[in-house]
């Protein structure tokens with residue numbers, strides 16, 4: 001018995017040493033400016049909650065550095081395709097951070113709409129992390145309404161890597177960066193949880209909601225795939241916010257831009 005206990009102790013020490021041998025990867029999160037404009041608030045309520053035809057709207061992209069790996073989250077409109085698109089392409093912003101597009105290992109997208117998928121093309125080596133419902137919608141004949149098929153043309157039937165996700169994904173395997181299945185706005189909609197050492201957990205909500213008012217009131221836009229799923233996804237994010245004391249960032253809401261340091265600084 002004595003021997004068995006000692007063996008267990010030695011095993012525990014050995015495992016402990018192995019676990020500590022590899023230092024945890026440093027994780028940073030930087031917001032990129034992927035455009036600005038206005039939107040009609042009335043489109044964003046299926047219960048006629050809003051009357052303002054012109055509210056400010058921002059378009060946010062992000063880059064996460066995990067050790068020596070990079071992940072981009074959402075890519076904004078294609079520059080030149082609409083007045084709201086960024087005048088400074090995502091590749092130029094990444095260049096300011098000394099990141100080349102072919103260094104990016106993952107491109108995660110919240111969903112298939114054009115304001116999130118306009119600048120996928122440059123990331124030639126990246127694995128595209130997309131909700132399975134959205135990937136199926138892009139590839140359907142005819143494609144699902146609202147799917148920005150043109151944005152994905154480099155990823156369809158080519159050698160590029162696509163990982164359609166039917167569940168959450170722990171992107172780097174250490175819990176620091178997790179794609180959260182939050183369907184409803186589109187069938188495969190996803191949010192992203194980034195757990196930072198100093199700032200703490202951050203949730204990038206994609207378009208689970210578009211501005212604060214819909215987050216606090218469980219509001220659902222008129223254009224939306226599945227109302228019950230959208231509300232369930234908002235509730236999931238609220239529970240995560242509460243349990244992890246997370247910073248929730250509504251990507252389209254200009255009031256949330258300052259929750260992260262101004263570019264080119266990164267949250268750590």
Ligand SMILES: [Zn+2]
Nearest residue numbers: 113115116207
């Ligand atoms: Zn959007």
